[in-house]
Amino acid sequence: RALRPMRGADERLGVTAVLIVRPEPGAGETAARAAALGLAAVTAPIFTIRPLPWEAPHPNYAQAVMLTSANAARHAGPGLAAMTALPCYAVGERTAIEARNAGFADVKVGDGDGEQLMAMMARDGVTSAFHLCGREHKGLERRGLLLTRRIVYAADAVDRLPDAAAAALAAGALVLLHSPRAAREFALLADDAGISRAAIGIAAISEAAAAAAGAGWRQRAVSRAPSDEALLELADQLCKTVPKRGTGRAE
Numbered sequence: 001r002a003l004r005p006m007r008g009a010d011e012r013l014g015v016t017a018v019l020i021v022r023p024e025p026g027a028g029e030t031a032a033r034a035a036a037l038g039l040a041a042v043t044a045p046i047f048t049i050r051p052l053p054w055e056a057p058h059p060n061y062a063q064a065v066m067l068t069s070a071n072a073a074r075h076a077g078p079g080l081a082a083m084t085a086l087p088c089y090a091v092g093e094r095t096a097i098e099a100r101n102a103g104f105a106d107v108k109v110g111d112g113d114g115e116q117l118m119a120m121m122a123r124d125g126v127t128s129a130f131h132l133c134g135r136e137h138k139g140l141e142r143r144g145l146l147l148t149r150r151i152v153y154a155a156d157a158v159d160r161l162p163d164a165a166a167a168a169l170a171a172g173a174l175v176l177l178h179s180p181r182a183a184r185e186f187a188l189l190a191d192d193a194g195i196s197r198a199a200i201g202i203a204a205i206s207e208a209a210a211a212a213a214g215a216g217w218r219q220r221a222v223s224r225a226p227s228d229e230a231l232l233e234l235a236d237q238l239c240k241t242v243p244k245r246g247t248g249r250a251e
Contacts, residue, residue, distance in 0.1 A: 018203075018235050019165055019173040021186055023047040023155060026070070029094070030176065030228055037236045042173060044165035046185055047155040051075040052135065054150045056082050062128040062148055064089055064121060065104070068114045068140075072132040073098035075153035083130060089117050092227060113206070113226055118142040136181055155181070161189040169195055174235055177204045178228070180212035187213050203238060205231045 017040040020027045024045055031041040049071050056079035064087045067073055073080070073095065084103035089110060090096040096109040108124075110117040118140060121129060128146040135154040140147065169175070169190070177183040183204060190200065197216035204210035206226045213220065221238060223231040 017042050017168055017171065017173040018232075018239070019044060019168040019175045021046045021165065021175065021182055022178040023049050023071075026094070026178070026228075030178075030232065033228060033232050034235070037232060039232070039236060039239060042164055042168040044162040044168065046158050046162065046165070046182065046189060048158070049075060049153055049155050051077055051153050052151055054079060054152050056080070056150070057130065057148055059083050059086060062086070062130045062146075064126045064129040065099075066114075066117060066121070066129045066131045066147070067091065067095050067099055068117065068131070068137070069134055070095040070098040071134060071153050071155070073102045076102070076132055077152070079152075080132075086130075087124075087126075089121055089126075089129070091117055094228070111225065111227065114138060114140045115142075118145055121145060157185045158189070161193040161195075165189075166193060166195070169200055172199075172201075174238055175200060175202045176231055176235060177202055177209050177213060178231070179205065180208045183209045183213035201238065203231060203235050 018034055020030045020041055020043045022045060027043040027045050031043050034041040059082050065083050067088060067090045080102050087106040087108060088099045088104040089108050090099045091110050091113060093109060096107045099107045108120060110120050122145060127144060131147045131149045132152050133149060135151050175186065177186060198218055200217055201219035202213055202217050203221050204213060205223050207222055210220055210222045221234055223234045
């Protein structure tokens with residue numbers, strides 16, 4: 001992708017773009033939001049998403065469906081149709097949109113993570129739910145809530161840092177990390193490519209993602225909320241101001 005100058009960018013940061021490593025179609029959505037802020041964006045996904053075969057349990061076995069990723073709704077396939085009459089609890093508006101596209105009429109949106117979503121269900125009196133998720137998932141548990149888990153998709157990591165990512169990093173791009181797994185994989189790929197962490201600035205969507213990336217980065221900052229919009233707000237700020245150690249949520 002061709003780069004264009006960022007609106008109001010501070011040249012002292014050496015930042016020419018944000019680097020987006022999340023899989024498609026999310027990467028393109030983030031790039032569009034970045035462009036709306038006047039930020040140049042390079043997309044170089046380090047995962048590819050593919051559906052996995054799964055067997056849908058009888059819908060009477062649970063009171064609700066829990067979606068912690070938009071990819072679960074996108075890739076669950078025909079088996080999801082048997083569950084769409086149930087209430088659906090979704091993490092984030094993007095997941096909620098995909099749930100509605102899949103046929104769910106009653107979609108309740110949580111703006112946090114899976115833990116917050118389970119708390120929502122508990123408040124609503126839900127004691128059993130189907131959790132549709134990816135192969136690599138957090139083992140969510142809550143007392144009083146029985147989760148029946150089905151793995152419906154896989155996110156396969158690439159075996160080397162994409163050329164577009166390496167070029168963006170060489171130009172000083174700020175890396176956006178949308179999950180702990182993305183943070184871990186990006187750190188490994190950058191290390192394997194021989195790129196010094198001290199030359200890379202990262203912006204993480206959560207404290208967990210920042211921790212998963214490890215230490216040694218030129219700059220490490222955490223979004224105020226676990227959403228793409230908040231992460232881009234942070235990126236916009238970082239690309240226009242000189243970071244100060246020990247202030248805000250940047251390290």
